[in-house]
Amino acid sequence: MSTPPATSASSDSARNLAASRSQGPHTSMFLRMLLRAAVLRRGRATSALLAVVVAAAAATAMLTLFVDVQAKLQREFRNFGANIIIVGRDGASLPADTLPRVESTLTGRGLVAPFAMVVARTSDGQPVVVAGTDFDRVRQLDRWWSVDNWPSAPQQALIGVRVRSTISSSAAAATSQPFDLIFQGHVIHLRPAGTVQTGAAEDSRIYLSLSDFFAWTGVQASTIEVAANGSADEVTAIMHQLSQAVPAADVHPVRQIVEGEARVLGKTRSTLVAATVLIILTAGLCVLSTLMGWVFDRRRDFAIMKAMGASQRLLNGFFAAEAAALGATGAVIGFIVGIGIAAWIGRVNFHAPIEPRFGVLPIVVAVSIAVTLLSAILPISLLRHVQPAVILRGE
């Protein structure tokens, strides 16, 4: 404690002294007690801090993951391909400007691929479905297509695995020899580039580039597949914008994909919520039990302070400040650790970074201070009516 000066002449300095006496020593003493308590009881303080850090880290990691994981899973679901389909009314072709209009409406919020289809005949008169599309876009949109070699030059075709026997006598010849297709008297001469296998209708089709297809048949695209990014609400909004942008077409969702995605995401989210609540609750309760034990254990300090004349308010303030400091420190360290855990999970599982969410920090700090305060105040109020002498005598 600071020693008061022996003499003071002016009343002014006396007033200053009185002020500094009533505040200064108190404040510095208060801080010193807080600090010394932490330093002297390193072991105890560390274990209490550890509990807070663990709780805060778990909470931060779960809250960060919770928001990000849904976006990441939605992206995984886009590998299922289109969730919106645009078709001409009653099987008619779409107007030529539909694709650019759809693209400008989407503005990068998804992938698009156009398809046009006719039934043509092979040179020996067999009917076969021929489709025109944009190979670069299909490659992005329909990633499950198993293609050995994508066409890269004009007049090259992609052959469905089940069509091979139709265009040629042997499967080996079908992937190397040129062939002809006839549509309404027009002949196109094509070279096979590779085969496509999907296990669905694509296996029975021949694919050309859209420009070759249009030059040959004069038929425009009749279907545009759209894989729109985002949550269910965002996809619905995009669908609405698309139907306004292309009034001549029918825009509808691929229910199979949209509903499956909603179900799986919903269940995963619920599981995450359950896990988050469980983990945060456990960690919080462990903090409570650890801290309560700690404070209860210090009833000797409490008794000495009280015996030396500290008021109950001062004591409450002291323990509360100590708890708050512990809570805040633990929360900040825990936040950093938690971000690290979330980032690690993101890297290991999704091969993509998970952005730290600083909005979580105030919540974590506030909640951990609240929990530490609660766990400090509870034992103090229990000890409130106990005489210091009883505690000091160890009874």
Add this chain to the structure above:
Amino acid sequence: MFVRLVYESFRRQKRRKLLAGAAITLGVTVATAMIAVATDIGDKINRELRTIGANLLVTPQEDSLDVEIGGVNLKPPSDGAFLDEADLPKIKSTFWHNNIAGFAPMLPVNVKIERDGQQQDVTLLGTYFAKQLSFGKDNFTTGVRSTHPWWRVSGSWPGDNSRDILIGEKLAGRLGEKSGDELSVSGRQFRVSGILSTGATEDDQIVAPLAIAQEILGKPGAVRRVYVSALTKPEDALARRDPKSLSGPMYDRWYCSPYPQSIAYQLQEAIPHSHAEQIRQVAQNEGTVLTRIEGLIFLITLASLLASALAVSAAMATAIFERRAEVGLMKALGASKLAVASIFFAEATLLALIGGLAGFAAGGLLARQVGRSIFDSQIGIQPVLLPVVLVVAVLVTFAGSAAAIRRAVQLDPVFALRGEL
């Protein structure tokens, strides 16, 4: 004496033991529940993924090429090969029959419908809705209602043995048909029991029980293709190998893993003259989604195990720090370090066992609750987990106490008794 010390410590220090015990119980509860959820989540999400539709397609081996645009097949309906309906229950004879969530046969037929004296060509699709079948002693129900859960009917679903049909919503709109109306299809009268909405080509078609389609086509027992919805395992390098190139034990491993490829192979074996293949859009992607979700829950479980271990450690350390005076007294009375440490470890073990048992029971209940409220099904907990959980609880409690016990034991009894340090 030793037993008495431990017993008295539990009897007299109820509050402390309760706090430490509560921490252990909670930690074990969460750990058990998370492990139970993590081991079961793959199966649960797999079932949810089945709502995206069938992942395997069985077709006749010598089928001619489909010429299909916008759901209208231009191939003559009697052309090509068919599967035999009588062979379908054999799907349940395959090795992975428990993984077959359902199947639906399809038989498209071109029909003429008559409306106000005008004729119109449409496709009638024959299928099972929720057909009762039996194979051996197995009775099961299968059809589009389980394989195509996104199909929605306003009105009622037709019975599989009835003469009722469904009309796709676009077709119904054009015809002005409502459920309950009569419709004449290729000279036969049917009752429309409901309007079907699928968001796909079936919206322009008529969907009827399989027997009606076979009757119109004049080929009893004929099936064009079968959609099979199976619970599969994400494919890996082994799955992509050609079964013919595999050696004996490798082949057995391939055959006995529920890969889409091996289930397709087994379907081909079960149904004569058939060709089964995975529908890549569904089969390939559900593998990735499943892997991601499983991985996520696994990592979270790992993190939560770590968190509960640390929380238990902190609680134990605190509980031991509180008792320095006691240690001092014991040592002053001549107890060896080993004796003191073993008392603490015995107490820790007892706490861990009690907390572990209570936590395991609570965790099992919690996992069941999670399963019931989220997935509408049971999440079971393997009894095998109990000894594992108990051992881990004891180890974690030990690890948490060790540092604190070491410090307590090394303390000079004089300081400890005087309450210093």
